[in-house]
Amino acid sequence: MTVSKPNTCLADAVPKQQVRVSINGTETTLQVRPFRRLLDVLRTDLDLPGTKEGCGEGECGACSVLMNGEPVNACLVPIIQCHDTDIQTIEGLAQNQVLHPVQQAFLKHGGAQCGICTPGMVVTAAWMCNRKLDAEQIRQRLSGNICRCTGYSAIVNSVAEALGADQGGEG
Ligand code: FES
Numbered sequence: 343m344t345v346s347k348p349n350t351c352l353a354d355a356v357p358k359q360q361v362r363v364s365i366n367g368t369e370t371t372l373q374v375r376p377f378r379r380l381l382d383v384l385r386t387d388l389d390l391p392g393t394k395e396g397c398g399e400g401e402c403g404a405c406s407v408l409m410n411g412e413p414v415n416a417c418l419v420p421i422i423q424c425h426d427t428d429i430q431t432i433e434g435l436a437q438n439q440v441l442h443p444v445q446q447a448f449l450k451h452g453g454a455q456c457g458i459c460t461p462g463m464v465v466t467a468a469w470m471c472n473r474k475l476d477a478e479q480i481r482q483r484l485s486g487n488i489c490r491c492t493g494y495s496a497i498v499n500s501v502a503e504a505l506g507a508d509q510g511g512e513g
Pocket residue numbers: 394395396397398399400401402403404405406415416417418
């Protein structure tokens with residue numbers, strides 16, 4: 343019986359390229375294969391495991407990071423798209439060892455259980471800061487972030503407190 347060699351993944355066959363990117367305020371120059379996922383580069387190459395992988399298909403938001411200040415799913419972004427951008431991950435939110443107000447509110451309200459969704463939730467919530475939103479608007483903007491544990495009330499209450507918004511009750 344002849345055993346054929348597995349096909350080399352095309353993404354792995356593309357030559358490495360230089361990508362210049364700011365990660366949590368630090369300019370970094372990477373030599374990487376251009377179609378590697380931002381998620382893998384963060385977690386594996388840059389030792390920033392705070393960004394989580396849930397679905398790997400753009401459905402759950404566990405991998406949310408900010409690119410030039412806007413939320414993106416790091417599992418869907420090829421690293422080449424990050425050239426000359428600013429990326430902010432969960433590791434970059436606390437300043438001078440002081441937690442971001444969203445992180446403090448999650449602690450206070452028990453907004454995390456297993457924690458897989460939490461970094462993506464917190465990063466998305468941090469993006470909402472400086473916006474005047476009520477609880478319903480917070481729920482809408484968090485709709486791309488899926489949690490299988492909390493039932494969302496503790497999360498929405500956490501975000502509402504951090505934003506100074508009315509908390510939305512149960513649900
Ligand atoms: S892991 Fe990226 S959206 Fe689910």
